[in-house]
Amino acid sequence: MTLRMPAEWAPHDAVWIGFPHMAEEWSGRIDAARRDVAAFANAVHDGGRGEEVRLVVNDEEQAEIAAKLVDPGVSILVQPLGDIWLRDTGPIIAGTGAARRARNFRFNWWGEKFIMPGDQEIGGALAATTGFPVDDQDWVLEGGGVDVDGTGLCVTTEECLLNLNRNPLLTREDIAVRLHQSLGVERLLWLGNGLVGDHTDGHVDNLARFVGEGRLAIPVAAGDDDPNAPVYTDARARAEAFGGIEIVDLPSPGRVEMGGEIAAASYMNFYIGNSTVVVPAYGVANDRAAVDALAALFPGRRAVGVPALGIIAGGGSFHCSSQQLPS
Numbered sequence: 001m002t003l004r005m006p007a008e009w010a011p012h013d014a015v016w017i018g019f020p021h022m023a024e025e026w027s028g029r030i031d032a033a034r035r036d037v038a039a040f041a042n043a044v045h046d047g048g049r050g051e052e053v054r055l056v057v058n059d060e061e062q063a064e065i066a067a068k069l070v071d072p073g074v075s076i077l078v079q080p081l082g083d084i085w086l087r088d089t090g091p092i093i094a095g096t097g098a099a100r101r102a103r104n105f106r107f108n109w110w111g112e113k114f115i116m117p118g119d120q121e122i123g124g125a126l127a128a129t130t131g132f133p134v135d136d137q138d139w140v141l142e143g144g145g146v147d148v149d150g151t152g153l154c155v156t157t158e159e160c161l162l163n164l165n166r167n168p169l170l171t172r173e174d175i176a177v178r179l180h181q182s183l184g185v186e187r188l189l190w191l192g193n194g195l196v197g198d199h200t201d202g203h204v205d206n207l208a209r210f211v212g213e214g215r216l217a218i219p220v221a222a223g224d225d226d227p228n229a230p231v232y233t234d235a236r237a238r239a240e241a242f243g244g245i246e247i248v249d250l251p252s253p254g255r256v257e258m259g260g261e262i263a264a265a266s267y268m269n270f271y272i273g274n275s276t277v278v279v280p281a282y283g284v285a286n287d288r289a290a291v292d293a294l295a296a297l298f299p300g301r302r303a304v305g306v307p308a309l310g311i312i313a314g315g316g317s318f319h320c321s322s323q324q325l326p327s
Contacts (some may be wrong), residue, residue, distance in 0.1 A: 002093035004184030007150030007210060008272040009298070011327040014052035015075075015273070016126055018040050018084030018321045019066050021058040022116070025083060025314055027259060032310025037084070038069035038269070039306045040318045043278045045074050046302070050275040051324075056081055056126070058118075079126065082119030085316055087205070088142035091127040091134070091325035094183055100326070102127035102134045103182050105141040110200050111165025130325065137182055140166045144203035144320055146179070149210040151282070152186030153245075154179060159193045159202030164199050166201075189216075189242045191235045196227040198264035199315050202216055206266040206317075208235055211297045215246045219268060222254030227262050250293050251286040258313055265308075269317035270294060277301050280308035280317040 017040065020026060020261020037055075045053045057063045063076050070076070082089065086097045088110070091102040104123045109115045120214045127134040146275035160166070161175055170178070172190070179185035211217045218236050221229035232252065239245050256265035257324045267290035271278045277294050282286040287305050308317050 002181065003099060003101060004150065004152060005092060005148050006326040007096050007148060007213075008324065010150060012051045012274055012324045014054055014324050015044060016054050016090055017044070017084050018081060019055050019057045019062060020084050020314065021062045022083070027313045029310050029313040033314055034065065034069060034310075036307055036310040038066065039323060040278055040321070041074050042071045043276050043304050044271065044273040044307055045071055046077070046273070046275045047071070048073050049112045050273050052113050054213050056086065056122075061244055077129075079122065080118050080167065081122040082116035083114065084314070084321045085144070086122070086126070087144045087320045088200070088324045089122050090143070091123050091130075092143050092183065092323070093130070093132065093164055093326050096326055098317065100132045102132045103137055104134055105137040105182075106139060107142065108140050108166065110142070111163060113199065135161050137221045139170065139178055141182070143323060144200060144205045146183070147204050147209050148183065148185065149213050149215070151213050152184055153189070153210070153214065154183070154185040155189040155191060155204055155208055155210065155216060156185070157191045157194050157202040157204050157207065160200065189239060189245070191238050193231055193234070195231060195264040195266060197262040203320075205319050206264055206268050208239070209232065209268050209270070211239050211248055211294075214244060217248045217249055217250045217254035217268065217297070219250045219266065222252040223299070226252055226254045228252065246296065251289045253284050253286055253290070254284045254313070256282050258282065263312050264315070265312055266317070267294075269319040271318045271322055272298065275301055277303040278318050279303060279305045280312070281305035282309055282312070283307070
């Protein structure tokens with residue numbers, strides 16, 4: 001039976017969030033990254049009003065560090081992991097209620113670029129903790145490479161899913177069939193490239209996200225120096241040509257640099273929790289506008305901006321570090 005991946009705004013039982021532990025991966029900013037991740041976890045937990053947060057830490061030493069940063073209600077799960085990007089290394093849950101199954105995809109370090117021990121094992125390990133049947137998938141897919149609206153509609157990018165460093169023997173049509181079999185995708189919107197500086201080869205969760213059934217949010221460039229202005233324009237044109245989709249404008253943070261290089265900073269890396277929408281904040285002019293825009297899109301939830309300059313030093317943000325367990 002084909003099961004659909006639920007939309008992120010559907011109710012969650014819990015969420016896994018990865019906690020930074022390898023200092024060499026954070027350009028001297030691991031303490032800031034840990035504070036950002038802890039603040040994210042606390043916002044999602046929302047004093048017990050949100051959802052169960054399972055903060056995944058590598059060992060007991062990291063558990064002690066994490067415990068000093070998170071609220072008492074946040075669960076700490078000791079489970080060896082590589083990098084913190086559980087959106088990509090963790091399992092994706094398809095179906096709801098008693099029909100839920102954990103789809104455990106192959107992971108090849110974003111095309112063999114950032115090889116770390118533990119990344120290929122964490123998906124199966126977390127899946128085993130759910131009590132759901134686990135289906136090992138025989139192809140490479142990262143959760144940040146797709147976004148769904150719960151009706152069978154999915155958005156992705158050619159840069160990522162058609163990249164020869166992932167599934168070189170699969171055609172565009174093959175991938176569409178596999179997304180249908182694994183996640184219940186029936187309509188697939190192909191965008192082009194992802195953001196400048198995105199080490200994941202253009203994950204869509206930094207570019208375009210569903211904010212309702214058939215409603216797709218795409219950023220609007222923030223001035224002439226926004227490095228992603230052509231990317232946003234192309235994404236909008238493709239979505240319009242696809243048809244049947246309402247396009248919603250969201251702000252862009254504009255040009256954000258880390259160590260002299262353009263960072264893949266994006267408000268699109270927000271996380272939709274049961275009670276809270278957590279929005280990355282970069283200390284730039286559009287931070288407030290992004291929070292206000294998402295608050296208007298999710299009136300039943302509290303939208304909050306959480307500092308993300310620490311976590312972006314590792315190449316991602318809040319959505320990248322999390323993977324929800326739908327109810």
